[in-house]
Amino acid sequence: MTRSNTRAFWLFVGPFAVGLLAFVYVPIGWSVVLSFFDARNTVTPTDFVGLDNYADMLGDTAFLRSLGTFSAFAVFIVPLTAVLSLALALLVNQITVMQAFFRSVFFLPTACSYVVASLVWKLSIFNGVRYGLANTVLGWFGADPIAWTASTDPPWYWLVLVTLRLWLQLGFYMVLFIAGLQRIPRHLYEAAWIDGAKPGWQTLRHITLPQLRTTTVAVLLLNLVAAYQAFDEFYNVLGTARGYPPFARPPLVYLYYTSLGSGGQDFGHGSAGAVLLALLIAAVTLAQGKVITR
Amino acid sequence: MNSGEISRRTVLNATGAAALASLLAACGSNTGRGGGGGREIQQWYHAYGEAGVQQAVERYAASYDRAAVRVQWNPGDYDSKLATSLLSGGGPDVFESTLQISAVRAGQVVPLDDLIGEVRDDFTDTILAGHTVEGKVYGIPQAVDMQMLFYRKSMFEKAGVRPPSTVDELIDAAKRLTTGDVKGLFAGNDGGVGVLGGPALWSAGLDYVTPEHRVGFDDPAAATAIGKLRELYTSGSLLLGAVKDWAEPDAFTQGLVAMQWTGLWTVPAVQEALGDDFGVLPWPKLTANGKPSVPVGAYGAMVNAKSERVDEAKAFVKWLWIERTDYQEDFNLGYGFHIPPRRSLAARADKLKTGVFSDAVKFVQDNAKSSNPPDWTSVMSTAFNDAVSRAVREGADAGTELKAAAAKAADELKRLYG
Incomplete structure (x- = not known):
């Protein structure tokens, strides 16, 4: 019995564990090793440089700027995504007709590829010519067309990127919140009503939100990590064959160009940057966890 | 939901695909033709958009009689795929690419000065300079854009x-x-x-x-x-x-x-x-x-320094991109439109003697600057x-x-x- 259990365990877990080891843990470990070497155009470097790559990356204003931009982006996008997805969840959860329909409608964008959505946003909704969707709507009100992704003053590209990200991500976090909402025992609300709490803000504030605490923590943490790991929609909306502009450049996009850019590969600096980014995410996540759970 | 995860997965898939490709490539060379076991030369191209180019380069390769040459056509992100395969040591023997000093310093490509020899002056200077590092030529320019x-x-x-x-x-x-x-x-x-x-x-x-x-x-x-x-x-x-x-x-x-x-x-x-x-x-x-x-820029034919058949690969490159001017002309002018990197070829092509084409040829001769030295x-x-x-x-x-x-x-x- 025990032996067959063990065998079953390895049968089911084995392939996954091997894949995880080979394709996730070994590359992560290797990347840390590479970050201490001069690894240009090689993944088996011999030239140990100590902390030089780290010093270079910490002195690289472009890298620091992208870390700064995305810290600010996280401060903005994390609460926004959380609040909007909670609001959606509350609305969908309260609705009595066609609940499954609305739940699916809001969740569906999660199944859409980031690349496809980016192209739709960039090429059809927010293109800069007069017949683009957004510009057609503006045209009804007599406004001039706006070059959405090309305009830097004001930086309209943020509107494109943020709406795209929200459209793609809200549904998923909404589902997490709905699951959380459905686990709140009904009798808590009934007890509150008997005690004189009014449905609406009072029960939301004193019953729903405290009961959703664990879900909220999870949503915020996932969101924070996702904000620093932004890549796909930024790369596909703002990137061109000639590279990526210096604004709204996610750290991962910058590191991608550093390690695999067109002028040769530099895995040492790329890996050092990746390790620094991982440390930053860990630090911010821990700090956020401390603040929330206090 | 998590973009970083997706991109990492994409990268891993790409690496996996490259590894698979090199495995397949390895199988391919082991099954080499006839008695010449393992003597097949692997040649890589990126996917040209114009119809007919793939058939043309396969035809050129098939007509080479000193060794078997297998052409691999690579749709998608060719530059990344090539860079990865050169790292792994399982790359092609002959490939087209633009030259980067990092590839020279990492010893990934071999000098081809002995091939270009007497026809060196026939190549447009700026184009050849784009394939030269510290006085040595590493790529034979194929077509100018x-x-x-x-x-x-x-x-x-x-x-x-x-x-x-x-x-x-x-x-x-x-x-x-x-x-x-x-x-x-x-x-x-x-x-x-x-x-x-x-x-x-x-x-x-x-x-x-x-x-x-x-x-x-x-x-x-x-x-x-x-x-x-x-x-x-x-x-x-x-x-x-x-x-x-x-x-x-x-x-x-x-x-x-x-x-x-x-x-x-x-x-x-x-x-x-x-x-x-x-x-x-x-x-x-x-x-x-x-x-x-x-x-201006030009893909050049290069030879992988880690190839086990460097000399045969060089001989093939010399044959195709130096000697066979008829193929070079066909490659540049037969499908879509490029300017031949060699002055003698550009001068004798009728298509290049009129209108915007002759203007373009003149610009390349007089005003060319390497877009990516x-x-x-x-x-x-x-x-x-x-x-x-x-x-x-x-x-x-x-x-x-x-x-x-x-x-x-x-x-x-x-x-x-x-």
Whole structure:
């Protein structure tokens, strides 16, 4: 019995564990090793440089700027995504007709590829010519067309990127919140009503939100990590064959160009940057966890 | 939900695919033809868009009788795939690529000076320089591509504007040609930041890197030249946010602009749409020191230094890209449109003797500048493009931005050349 259990365990877990080891843990470990070497155009470097790559990356204003931009982006996008997805969840959860329909409608964008959505946003909704969707709507009100992704003053590209990200991500976090909402025992609300709490803000504030605490923590943490790991929609909306502009450049996009850019590969600096980014995410996540759970 | 995870997965898939490809490639070479076991030469191309190129290169390879050659056609992100396969040691024996100094320093490619020998002078200098590092040639140029300025003759006539011969005339023309629905110029959705940085430097007699391996744009004139791009950007005469970017002719052929900066490769499409109603120009000069310019680039045939058949691979490259001028002509002119990198071939092609084609050939002879020289590394180009972008699109001080980029480029050159 025990032996067959063990065998079953390895049968089911084995392939996954091997894949995880080979394709996730070994590359992560290797990347840390590479970050201490001069690894240009090689993944088996011999030239140990100590902390030089780290010093270079910490002195690289472009890298620091992208870390700064995305810290600010996280401060903005994390609460926004959380609040909007909670609001959606509350609305969908309260609705009595066609609940499954609305739940699916809001969740569906999660199944859409980031690349496809980016192209739709960039090429059809927010293109800069007069017949683009957004510009057609503006045209009804007599406004001039706006070059959405090309305009830097004001930086309209943020509107494109943020709406795209929200459209793609809200549904998923909404589902997490709905699951959380459905686990709140009904009798808590009934007890509150008997005690004189009014449905609406009072029960939301004193019953729903405290009961959703664990879900909220999870949503915020996932969101924070996702904000620093932004890549796909930024790369596909703002990137061109000639590279990526210096604004709204996610750290991962910058590191991608550093390690695999067109002028040769530099895995040492790329890996050092990746390790620094991982440390930053860990630090911010821990700090956020401390603040929330206090 | 988590974009980082997706991108990591994509990268891993790509690596997996490359590993698989190299495994398959290894199988392929083991099954080599006849008695010559393991003597098959692997040759890689990226996927050319024009119909017929794949069949053509397979035909060339099949007609080589000194060794079996297997052509691999690589759709998708060819440069990354090639770079990965060269790292792993399982790459092709012969491949096409642009030359980067990092590949030379890492010992990934072999010098081909002995192949090019007596026909060296037949190659256009700028093109060959793009495949040369420290005096050694590492790639035999296959086909030249270039960028230039396309202008709509009828719109110029209607507005009474002459084709510009200086940058100031160009800015003036762009303004005068801008009417309600038509903009003066389209040079990319980034306002030309990506493609016009080089031409701006050349217009003032500067360059990315000097022949003495010094930074070429650490000069007050560079700020003036980039300032002109800012002037264009803020003049309201640039088309921004077009559906297709500068590399496609759509904005020009649809009449959204009077001028577009795009490439030689769009000529067939533009001719089909506009007939004779267009002309081509180099990017004009700015100062008396400067010159008109066209950025050029060429894929060259290279030999993998880790190949087990370096000598046979070199012999094949010599046969195809030096000796078989008939194939070279067919490759350049038979499908789509490129300029042969060899003067003798360009001179004898009838197709290149008329209209915009002869203009283009003349620009390549007289005004060519390497769009991406081998020692213009990604560190330098990122620093320079960032500076240009900030100065042009965000109105930062061009002098300060370029100074910072020059400092970064100087560090990189010091690392490369000491």
